[in-house]
Structures are given as C-alpha cells and as structure tokens.
Amino acid sequence: MTAVTTASGMPGALAASQVADPILEIRDLTVEYGFGENPVRVLDHVNLTLGRGELLGLAGESGCGKSTLAYGATRLLPPPGVIRSGEVIFRGRDRDAYDILELRDKDLRAARWRDFAIVFQGAMNSLNPVHRLGDQIMDAVKAHQPKVKRAEARDRAAYLLDMVGISTDRMKAYPHQLSGGMRQRAMIATALALEPELLIMDEPTTALDVVMQRQILEEIADLRQRLGFSVIFITHDVSLLVEVADRIAIMYAGEIVEQAGAQDAYRRPRHPYTKGLLSSFPPLRGARRELGGIPGSPPDLAALPAGCPFAARCPHAFDRCRVEDPVLGPTAFAATEPTRLVACHLHTDPGVEVPAELALR
Incomplete structure (x- = not known):
C-alpha cells in the first residue's frame, strides 16, 4: 500500500483545505463504459471531497452517474466500466493516506469493510x-x-x-x-x-414506504452520531437529504453541477437544474404550490451536445450555454457563500443578469 502525501488543490472543486479534516478526496475521476474506439463517458473529471464525520448527499435524476461515482471510487465497477483517470484518496485515522485506485487486490480486499463499506440499493x-x-x-x-x-x-x-x-x-x-x-x-x-470510517449508501430507501424511509434515515443519523463514521448518501430525492445531510452535491450527465450546504441548496438553489429538482417535490409544510418539474429528458451520454449538457432543458439558457460547457466554480455571490460551487454560465458571465429565483436572497 503506497502512502499519499500530495497537496489537495483541485481546480473546479471544493479544495480539501476548505473541508475540515477530509477523509475522502475524489480527484479528476473519469469513467467510461465500453471498449474500443467509441466508449461512452459516464463520469467526466469529477472532483468531490468528504469531511470526516460529514454526511454528504449526492442527488440527481436516474442515469446521471451517482452510483457509477460510488462504484468507480471503490473499484466495484462491473465490466465494461473502465476508470480512465483520477485518484481516490482515503485518509484513515490510524493509517497513512492511500489512493484506492492504486491498491493491490490484497490490500483492496483488506480496506473494504475495514475502512469503507457500501450499503447497496437492493x-x-x-x-x-x-x-x-x-x-x-x-x-x-x-x-x-x-x-x-x-x-x-x-x-x-x-x-x-x-x-x-x-x-x-x-x-x-x-x-x-x-x-x-x-x-x-x-x-x-x-x-x-x-x-468502517466511511459508509456509502446507494439509494437505501428507494423501495421503502415513506414511514420506513423516515425510520431508516433516523437510524442512519443516530448511528453516525454514536459511531462517528462519514456518509455519502446517494438518492434521486433531494427532499430526503435536507434534514440529514450536512452538504449536498447535485449531479447531471456525469458531472457535478452544484455543491452547497444542505439548507442553502434547498432554500437558495443557484443552478437551474437544482431548482428544477426541488420543484419536482411537493412541500410538506407551508402553502400549496404548483409543481414545476423539468421538461425533456437527460441527454444521451453517447452523443452529448456541445456546450452545457443541461442547456436544452434549461429555461434560462443563452447563446454561450450552447457552445461552452461551464466549469464548476464559485458563484457571483462568493463573498457571502464561499463554499458553494456551481457549474452555470449565469453566475460567471458578467453580461447576463441572474434570474431572481437563482439570485442571492
């Protein structure tokens, strides 16, 4: 097992120095399905950092790459999944940091269940x-x-x-x-x-009724408090994460398009896709409101259009969105929300006015 001592600066991602005591750093992870000349890229240079003791929610529509990220990071991808690039640095309390992707099979088997474990969907x-x-x-x-x-x-x-x-x-x-x-x-x-110090949960409540979902979530929160492990909680239902997650990362078409604190992401979404996801679920409290949803369907990853992959479904898309894929970075409101990251030209193009529903408030 090779120890890792490199710095944690990551372009376009929340640097490990901004996360208190990071336990996991996913750097530039790229995954493709298929062999030969035309593989399908399902994760495109994804960066993600998890703090020790933190519960990070990973949300998005089906097929956006959530489970692939978890299985790629832990080397559980079934064929024909192939990791093309990246590092996955695990920093245990009592061991030197190591890159999961570089472990020998014997060391990888020892690390599973001891350092990190997965609760599968079914x-x-x-x-x-x-x-x-x-x-x-x-x-x-x-x-x-x-x-x-x-x-x-x-x-x-x-x-x-x-x-x-x-x-x-x-x-x-x-x-x-x-x-x-x-x-x-x-x-x-x-x-x-x-x-284990890290528990990855892949949609563990999807097949359960709402009462049992609540019980499982409360169980996870209680166990995390008692045992002190970190959690990556994968779901397509953003509303599930609001009460239990410390931070939420939103995925779309193999990329992370927004990261923010759970309450900030819920009350003040910056990316149009995050706003659409939240509008797809009815509120449990307060006045009734009409559900919005997101028109259209996710893009075909085998034939992604130029520019932002969400542009065809975005009500705020403009010319730049159709020719240039935005980079995950700070918003125009970075002075008041330094840990939020968004991949959207609305927040980086000075010539475009940010819509009121996605602006600072």
Missing part, C-alpha cells in the same frame, strides 16, 4: 436468500478477521442487529422472512461489521 439482491441472516453477518466478520472465534463473531452479529433495531431472535431468519425495512437495516448492520 437489499433482497444483496443478501443471500439461502443463508440465515446471522450466518451472513458472521461470514463477513470471519472473512476479514479469520482469527476471531465463531462465538465472538456470533456475539458481534447479535450486537449489530440489536444496534439497528432488529431483535436477536432474527439471527436464524432467512431474508425472505424479513420485511423490506428489516432487510435494509440488516444490510446496514453488515456494512458496519468492522466499524
């Missing part, structure tokens, strides 16, 4: 249907800590299930005997088996 597909729940958690512990006795692994599995609110008598249950919410909790328990 719990029923992630759990083995022919093995009891307790045995699956015990196997995860034994695979990474072979010297642990079986009785100790059993006690650890029981403790983990109790920690996520599942009765220990469910140790002998098969996945099909559990509700959807219990299966998702079991996946969280398994991911926490070795007390």
Whole structure:
C-alpha cells in the first residue's frame, strides 16, 4: 500500500483545505463504459471531497452517474466500466493516506469493510436468500478477521442487529422472512461489521414506504452520531437529504453541477437544474404550490451536445450555454457563500443578469 502525501488543490472543486479534516478526496475521476474506439463517458473529471464525520448527499435524476461515482471510487465497477483517470484518496485515522485506485487486490480486499463499506440499493439482491441472516453477518466478520472465534463473531452479529433495531431472535431468519425495512437495516448492520470510517449508501430507501424511509434515515443519523463514521448518501430525492445531510452535491450527465450546504441548496438553489429538482417535490409544510418539474429528458451520454449538457432543458439558457460547457466554480455571490460551487454560465458571465429565483436572497 503506497502512502499519499500530495497537496489537495483541485481546480473546479471544493479544495480539501476548505473541508475540515477530509477523509475522502475524489480527484479528476473519469469513467467510461465500453471498449474500443467509441466508449461512452459516464463520469467526466469529477472532483468531490468528504469531511470526516460529514454526511454528504449526492442527488440527481436516474442515469446521471451517482452510483457509477460510488462504484468507480471503490473499484466495484462491473465490466465494461473502465476508470480512465483520477485518484481516490482515503485518509484513515490510524493509517497513512492511500489512493484506492492504486491498491493491490490484497490490500483492496483488506480496506473494504475495514475502512469503507457500501450499503447497496437492493437489499433482497444483496443478501443471500439461502443463508440465515446471522450466518451472513458472521461470514463477513470471519472473512476479514479469520482469527476471531465463531462465538465472538456470533456475539458481534447479535450486537449489530440489536444496534439497528432488529431483535436477536432474527439471527436464524432467512431474508425472505424479513420485511423490506428489516432487510435494509440488516444490510446496514453488515456494512458496519468492522466499524468502517466511511459508509456509502446507494439509494437505501428507494423501495421503502415513506414511514420506513423516515425510520431508516433516523437510524442512519443516530448511528453516525454514536459511531462517528462519514456518509455519502446517494438518492434521486433531494427532499430526503435536507434534514440529514450536512452538504449536498447535485449531479447531471456525469458531472457535478452544484455543491452547497444542505439548507442553502434547498432554500437558495443557484443552478437551474437544482431548482428544477426541488420543484419536482411537493412541500410538506407551508402553502400549496404548483409543481414545476423539468421538461425533456437527460441527454444521451453517447452523443452529448456541445456546450452545457443541461442547456436544452434549461429555461434560462443563452447563446454561450450552447457552445461552452461551464466549469464548476464559485458563484457571483462568493463573498457571502464561499463554499458553494456551481457549474452555470449565469453566475460567471458578467453580461447576463441572474434570474431572481437563482439570485442571492
């Protein structure tokens, strides 16, 4: 395992120096699907920094690259996914920083579950249907800590299930005997088996009803407070992130188009795409308002148009948007919101007036 000691300056991204005690830095990550002369670029030089103990929400429409970012950063991309460039620097508390993309297979296997773990979207597909729940958690512990006795692994599995609110008598249950919410909790328990410092959650509440979604979110917030791990929470529902996330990053067509504090992104969106996402969900409180939504469909990544990939759907697009792809950077209001980043010409072209709905207020 090679230690990394390079500086963290990243053009077009929130530098690690602006994030208190960074645990993960994704630098210039580019991913393509397909081999040969015409691969499809699905992530285009993405930069993202996660602070220690922070919950970062990653949101966007289906197909925008959220899951690909998570799987690429942890080297879980299935073929024909190929990482073309980038670094993914992990900074553990008790270990030298290292680039996940440069790890040998043996070191990568050791780092998974110990340093970082993933809760996948489909719990029923992630759990083995022919093995009891307790045995699956015990196997995860034994695979990474072979010297642990079986009785100790059993006690650890029981403790983990109790920690996520599942009765220990469910140790002998098969996945099909559990509700959807219990299966998702079991996946969280398994991911926490070795007390990782980073937990990546790929749409863990998508298949659950709203009541169970709320319970899972509260569970995650409570566990993060108790155990102190960092979280990247992936979802297409921005409204889910407002109460639990510290910061939100919005993705579109393989790029991050806005980063901001959760409350700032919700109350004062700067990118038209963020505004459209927020207008697609009804408010839980306050006066009724008409839902806006976003016209059209996401672009074909195999044939991206010139300029900003959102221009064809943007109500505020102008000539420059159709010929030049904007770079993620500070807004015109950087003096009052120094940590917000937006990829939009509305905030960088001095000859264009920022629409009132996207302006400082």
